Amino acid sequence: MNLKGKAHKFGDSINTDYIISGKYKFKTLDMDELATHVMEDLDPDFCSKVTAGDFIVAGKNFGLGSSREQAPLAIKHAKISAVIARSFARIFFRNAINTGLPILICRDADRIDEGDELEVDLSSGLIINRTKEEELKAEKLPPIMIRILEEGGLAEHLIRHGGFEV
Amino acid sequence: MSEMTLCEKVLARASGKDSVTPGEIIEAKPDVAMSHDNTYLVYRSFVDTGATEISDPGSIAVVLDHRAPASTVNAADSQKEIRRIVKEFGIGRFFDVGSGICHQLLVEDGIVQPGMLVIGSDSHSTTYGAVGAIGIGIGAMDMASIWAKGSLWLKVPESIRLEIAGAPRLGVYAKDIALKMVSELGPMGADYCCIEFHGSYFSTPNLSERMTLCNMAAEAGAKCATVPSRFFKNEVTHSDSKSVRACELPDDKAEYGRELSIDAGALEPLVALPSLVSNCAPVSSVEGEPIDQAFLGTCTNGRLDDLMIASSILKGRRISGGVRLIVTPASREIYLSAMKNGIIETLIDAGAVVTNPGCGPCMGAHQGLLADGEVCISSGNRNFRGRMGSSEARIYLASPATVAASAIEGKIADPRSYLR
Incomplete structure (x- = not known):
């Protein structure tokens, strides 16, 4: 799967309260409404800056904190095509895979700057920075996770296989 | 194997x-x-x-x-x-x-x-x-x-x-x-x-x-x-x-x-400074920082021993004017025991607001949110920006004893002076 868009840059330890604040997660389960509040405490205009297909690019430990699945879901509904980070917190990581939000672990994510035009090949993990004419490589995910992502999430995976294909 | x-x-x-x-x-x-x-x-x-x-x-x-x-x-x-x-x-x-x-x-x-x-x-x-x-x-x-x-x-x-x-x-x-x-x-x-x-x-x-x-x-x-x-072999059901x-x-x-x-044995009372839990410092380094709210509760520190420690510090004292002390017992059983032991009475006498058992204001849903610029000292587990209300509020994390001592003084306080 090939993805194209520009980078929206964030730092280290972006927690789930920043991604979608608890005060909204309890208000509604309408993910499109939640999507308008993504990253609001860090950048009140974030949602309006996103063009469909753009990427969130962050530092270490993206998504630490609560187990709220609304975090990857709201990012997905904000039309972000994938999150590229130096590392992910574990619950966010599995929630992203289970809800079909592509994630890439890239040690060189800090070489990407705000606004850089990126192209990403999910199956190979290749990230091409068109602005800097540079190629970066993301870590390969275990096969089960790639399969769940490609199938669009865990619900689809379970329907298709009747169980886990570990 | x-x-x-x-x-x-x-x-x-x-x-x-x-x-x-x-x-x-x-x-x-x-x-x-x-x-x-x-x-x-x-x-x-x-x-x-x-x-x-x-x-x-x-x-x-x-x-x-x-x-x-x-x-x-x-x-x-x-x-x-x-x-x-x-x-x-x-x-x-x-x-x-x-x-x-x-x-x-x-x-x-x-x-x-x-x-x-x-x-x-x-x-x-x-x-x-x-x-x-x-x-x-x-x-x-x-x-x-x-x-x-x-x-x-x-x-x-x-x-x-x-x-x-x-x-x-x-x-x-x-x-x-x-x-x-x-x-x-x-x-x-x-x-x-x-x-x-x-x-x-x-x-x-x-x-x-x-x-x-x-x-x-x-x-x-x-x-x-x-x-x-x-x-703890004999303390739990197997x-x-x-x-x-x-x-x-x-x-x-x-x-x-x-x-x-x-x-x-080498530790002194600590606090987590805003807005990362790992951002720890001795309570002595932030003593005197004014607070608006003190929160005692959560799955981290809302149990009977936590309420008991706080009430032993608050007994016969009043919380500082202008400070809210919110107490949320972690379960009904804890709430009832604390009532029978007189802990709840002591806390209310000292000026606390006691809520029903539950998560309380810990994740910013209800029961005591913070306004812009306010400071809270909490016995909870997270101090991220915006966690308990306004993103312009600041949260310190500490033990129930430090929370109670701070509520009395209206500023972050070392609990040890109340325990000697």
Whole structure:
């Protein structure tokens, strides 16, 4: 799967309260409404800056904190095509895979700057920075996770296989 | 057969294997699966999988604690739906509004026992390690897969052996040790790992303190944290199942990815500074910082001993003018005991607002949110920006003793002067 868009840059330890604040997660389960509040405490205009297909690019430990699945879901509904980070917190990581939000672990994510035009090949993990004419490589995910992502999430995976294909 | 850590033993049993190794991906069947107010989200994902029946309703627990009683009409609608789902699918254990916090209830009721695998759709599910279980936090979709198939995918974590030695000095509590642990490890120092606790600190069994430590392990990114039951054999109910009981202790020659130690006897009272839990400093370094709110409660520090410590400090005193002290007991049982012991009376006399048992204002849903520019000292587990209301408020984390002392002075205070 090939993805194209520009980078929206964030730092280290972006927690789930920043991604979608608890005060909204309890208000509604309408993910499109939640999507308008993504990253609001860090950048009140974030949602309006996103063009469909753009990427969130962050530092270490993206998504630490609560187990709220609304975090990857709201990012997905904000039309972000994938999150590229130096590392992910574990619950966010599995929630992203289970809800079909592509994630890439890239040690060189800090070489990407705000606004850089990126192209990403999910199956190979290749990230091409068109602005800097540079190629970066993301870590390969275990096969089960790639399969769940490609199938669009865990619900689809379970329907298709009747169980886990570990 | 290779020697295994406690976590590896539990995961091997839960996946029907003789042994597992760190990094391996397994399909595991939990002994208990808990979800809270996010149960409606779980249900929606469960419907998405095409399932029409819960695989093992007896193993499912549902607790309404996060915004209980309902703070909005939306919350009320969702809780109404959850009650219907519990009935329709014959869910084994249901704790309605007012019962208390999920992690507290599952331990208090003896539902979680040593050697069990407990999966919770809450990040502080690490707490179950306090009774020698393996508790892992996941999201709603994973919980839906447990409802539908009885199992979920898990990566076997590497184990960290963390030795806590010595006895804490006056004014130092499990919370201070936990803050030290998180600051030593950093916010991702235990990411994808199981922390297995050992050391002389555990030689005096204290369930509440172990819960505080296992709970806060999540703030270092730990997947789970556990204390082997040899330290508290007679304090908890053990499983009737032989195979579960066989997973209570690690093997003598188990391999650990890392070994760390903390000298509890060398610590002084600590606080986590805004807005990262690992951002710890001695309370003495921020003494005098004015506060607007003090919060005593949560799955970290809302238990009877926590309320008792606070009330011993507040007895015969008043909280500072202009400061709110919010007290949220972690369960109904704790609330009732605190009433019978006169603790609640002491706290109210001192000026506290006591809420019903539940999560209280910890995650910013209700019962005491913060305004722009306000400062709160909390016995909870997270101090992220915006966690308890305004993103312009600042949150310090500390032990119940430090919270109580600070409420009296209206500024961050060292509890030791109230304990001598």
